[in-house]
Amino acid sequence: MGIIAQSADLSAAFVARPRSATASPLIRRGCSCQAAVAAQERQAASVNAASNGASAASRIAVLGASGYTGEEVVRLLAQHPTFSVVALTGESNAGKAFSEVFPHLVTATDVPKLTKIGDVDWSGVDAAFCCLPHATTQEVLASVPEHIKIVDLSADFRLRDVNTYAEWYGGAHKAPELQKEAVYGLTELHREQVRSARLVANPGCYPTSVQLPLCPLLQAGLIEKEDIIVDAKSGVSGAGRSAKVNLLYTEIAEGINCYGVSKHRHMPEIEQGLTDAAGSEVTISFTPNLMPMTRGMQSTCFVKLANGATHSDLHKHLTDFYKDETFVHVLPEGQIPHTRYVRGSNYNHINVFPDRIKGRAIIISVIDNLVKGASGQALQNLNLLMGQPEETGLLQQAMFP
Ligand SMILES: NC(=O)C1=CN([C@@H]2O[C@H](COP(=O)(O)OP(=O)(O)OC[C@H]3O[C@@H](n4cnc5c(N)ncnc54)[C@H](OP(=O)(O)O)[C@@H]3O)[C@@H](O)[C@H]2O)C=CC1
Numbered sequence: 460m461g462i463i464a465q466s467a468d469l470s471a472a473f474v475a476r477p478r479s480a481t482a483s484p485l486i487r488r489g490c491s492c493q494a495a496v497a498a499q500e501r502q503a504a505s506v507n508a509a510s511n512g513a514s515a516a517s518r519i520a521v522l523g524a525s526g527y528t529g530e531e532v533v534r535l536l537a538q539h540p541t542f543s544v545v546a547l548t549g550e551s552n553a554g555k556a557f558s559e560v561f562p563h564l565v566t567a568t569d570v571p572k573l574t575k576i577g578d579v580d581w582s583g584v585d586a587a588f589c590c591l592p593h594a595t596t597q598e599v600l601a602s603v604p605e606h607i608k609i610v611d612l613s614a615d616f617r618l619r620d621v622n623t624y625a626e627w628y629g630g631a632h633k634a635p636e637l638q639k640e641a642v643y644g645l646t647e648l649h650r651e652q653v654r655s656a657r658l659v660a661n662p663g664c665y666p667t668s669v670q671l672p673l674c675p676l677l678q679a680g681l682i683e684k685e686d687i688i689v690d691a692k693s694g695v696s697g698a699g700r701s702a703k704v705n706l707l708y709t710e711i712a713e714g715i716n717c718y719g720v721s722k723h724r725h726m727p728e729i730e731q732g733l734t735d736a737a738g739s740e741v742t743i744s745f746t747p748n749l750m751p752m753t754r755g756m757q758s759t760c761f762v763k764l765a766n767g768a769t770h771s772d773l774h775k776h777l778t779d780f781y782k783d784e785t786f787v788h789v790l791p792e793g794q795i796p797h798t799r800y801v802r803g804s805n806y807n808h809i810n811v812f813p814d815r816i817k818g819r820a821i822i823i824s825v826i827d828n829l830v831k832g833a834s835g836q837a838l839q840n841l842n843l844l845m846g847q848p849e850e851t852g853l854l855q856q857a858m859f860p
């Protein structure tokens with residue numbers, strides 16, 4: 460992170476670069492070969508252009524940097540050639556060195572200390588990630604200058620209808636005017652709107668893992684709008700870093716439990732996206748489960764086939780739909796997605812299986828909740844907002860085993 464310059468409109472030039480076979484063998488072995496090669500070329504071009512470039516790096520603030528998603532943003536920015544961290548905030552951790560709070564980020568010694576949000580000098584900031592508890596960004600943005608680009612990782616701006624927000628988040632929306640300008644940043648599906656946005660509402664982790672497979676299928680009329688059942692599982696980091704009794708090791712290890720049964724606040728967010736895709740109202744049955752693992756998320760979606768489609772039609776449609784995408788991989792038929800194959804990466808692995816009940820299919824989608832489910836997708840969005848190639852800083856492969 461740091462010593463880089465950014466040219467004004469690099470992205471168009473990079474996208475237009477011809478794809479060649481010069482990418483690393485590791486990338487070439489990936490599932491979505493062409494997309495990975497193109498992505499790697501765009502990122503390499505970004506680094507080269509940055510080192511020859513004329514203007515300064517983009518100056519980035521991370522609000523809530525002492526939490527898990529904030530830490531993950533800083534970790535990813537350590538590999539970013541054109542974004543430079545200029546402000547980090549915490550609440551109870553304000554005043555501490557970042558490396559004191561997160562000693563694993565040993566190379567992040569050049570980043571500023573954690574301060575309170577009120578102490579950020581906004582005149583030196585171009586863009587901010589808001590990694591804050593729900594209902595905090597709505598208030599904070601009142602004092603942030605309007606030219607600053609924002610990617611908000613909380614749910615504050617995800618629901619278009621502020622009444623629905625009030626119903627599910629337990630209080631009236633505090634910035635209804637800003638809500639109108641927010642763009643929902645499920646990047647692969649809303650890329651063009653994100654590119655020209657000022658404020659991006661980064662999707663929740665469960666909504667990301669469910670909408671990426673189901674939206675294209677609903678849009679194509681390949682699955683029924685009724686009778687969608689989602690059984691989802693999350694690693695414990697999904698609940699954030701603050702201490703809670705139900706998140707103690709003794710309460711989590713050697714068992715699983717569901718929570719928010721039939722009333723989890725991600726339901727209206729998922730339904731908003733699926734309804735947009737289907738063109739008429741979709742309701743789902745959704746149950747999240749807490750798993751004894753640190754990271755990772757799996758959504759198992761049980762769906763009814765529509766218009767005579769088979770599970771292979773669904774597989775083919777998703778494969779075609781995402782063939783040029785860097786981060787969404789539809790696995791070869793029969794291969795089981797594992798959370799451990801996306802751990803620490805921005806990738807989403809999807810597959811479709813036949814149900815033994817005729818006329819139904821089972822779709823499995825896995826992500827890392829902290830990366831594609833939060834900070835990775837947030838960086839994907841900020842890259843677009845700042846005119847950078849979308850994949851910049853995000854091509855790390857999963858950590859395995
Ligand atoms: N964890 C995940 O997998 C995902 C989380 N999200 C969302 O992202 C946001 C951040 O989540 P996460 O990083 O997990 O949360 P954490 O609890 O780990 O971090 C919260 C951060 O906000 C700071 N903070 C707490 N209260 C305030 C306040 N009143 N004013 C200013 N700052 C405050 C904390 O500071 P300090 O610790 O110093 O007190 C900390 O830096 C949440 O809205 C969450 O719902 C979205 C997708 C996935």
Ligand SMILES: CC(=O)N[C@@H](CCC(=O)OP(=O)(O)O)C(=O)O
Nearest residue numbers: 613614663664665693694697698
């Ligand atoms: C395991 C766990 O507790 N997960 C969180 C979801 C985290 C997330 O994606 O989302 P938000 O930004 O909407 O909070 C939960 O269920 O509330």
